[in-house]
Amino acid sequence: MINQGLSFIQGNFDTVLILAVFGLQTLGPYNFASELSYLLFSKINPIFNKVVFPILSKHQEDAGERQWIISESMLSHALICLGLYLLLFFHLPELVDLLFKDDEGKILVFSKFICIMAMIRSVNNLAFSQLLALGASRKLLQWNIAVLIFNYVFIFIIYLTKAPIVTFLEINIFVSLFVLTFTIYKMFQYYSNLSRGIREVLYFLMYYLFASVLLYGISLLHLYLVFSIGLSVVCLMVLSLLFYRDKVMRLLHLRIL
Numbered sequence: 001m002i003n004q005g006l007s008f009i010q011g012n013f014d015t016v017l018i019l020a021v022f023g024l025q026t027l028g029p030y031n032f033a034s035e036l037s038y039l040l041f042s043k044i045n046p047i048f049n050k051v052v053f054p055i056l057s058k059h060q061e062d063a064g065e066r067q068w069i070i071s072e073s074m075l076s077h078a079l080i081c082l083g084l085y086l087l088l089f090f091h092l093p094e095l096v097d098l099l100f101k102d103d104e105g106k107i108l109v110f111s112k113f114i115c116i117m118a119m120i121r122s123v124n125n126l127a128f129s130q131l132l133a134l135g136a137s138r139k140l141l142q143w144n145i146a147v148l149i150f151n152y153v154f155i156f157i158i159y160l161t162k163a164p165i166v167t168f169l170e171i172n173i174f175v176s177l178f179v180l181t182f183t184i185y186k187m188f189q190y191y192s193n194l195s196r197g198i199r200e201v202l203y204f205l206m207y208y209l210f211a212s213v214l215l216y217g218i219s220l221l222h223l224y225l226v227f228s229i230g231l232s233v234v235c236l237m238v239l240s241l242l243f244y245r246d247k248v249m250r251l252l253h254l255r256i257l
Contacts, residue, residue, distance in 0.1 A: 003130060053130075076251060154175070
């Protein structure tokens with residue numbers, strides 16, 4: 001419960017900083033961008049947490065089963081959630097133009113940064129939940145307190161230096177990546193076959209790089225939004241089948257694990 005409370009405070013420190021340093025005129029577009037970017041996170045992650053947490057908690061003492069559950073659930077989440085975030089990122093200009101009145105372009109600028117942050121935090125959220133299922137609540141509490149202190153020191157520094165909003169967003173992405181790296185490091189401590197886990201991560205990063213290049217290429221065609229999204233989905237599905245055929249088939253049958 002304490003961990004969840006600290007996570008909630010951490011999740012809202014962005015809003016505190018935006019309001020304190022940049023004012024209401026920036027907070028409005030920032031909140032619009034956040035609503036758009038965190039929509040996938042808010043809908044997908046609770047499903048994964050609800051499914052994976054009890055199963056992982058039940059098998060936390062079985063090293064082989066534990067690693068399999070972590071790997072399979074993280075891969076399922078990555079293929080679904082990160083794939084959708086990739087689609088969102090490369091179609092943000094058209095979607096923002098369709099959904100919002102963004103004459104100054106602020107919502108689009110914010111959305112690009114926040115989309116990346118939401119993508120990173122969606123992975124961290126699932127990894128954090130799995131560490132809780134493995135009984136690491138004490139260590140996570142200490143880590144949460146440290147991150148919380150850092151966040152508000154960060155707010156104070158930004159407030160004093162009057163740094164521009166883009167600098168704040170760039171640093172926020174770096175901080176999110178650092179938190180994710182630490183969380184994954186902690187998760188790897190529960191792996192019985194670490195080299196296999198690292199190979200799986202590197203293999204997925206290669207897949208994601210190919211997917212990013214592919215969708216970027218499609219975005220350069222400047223197709224109508226519906227056609228562009230449709231073509232992107234088809235290409236992403238084909239690429240996923242090439243890399244993870246068996247996994248994709250299980251996901252199509254609604255099997256996360």
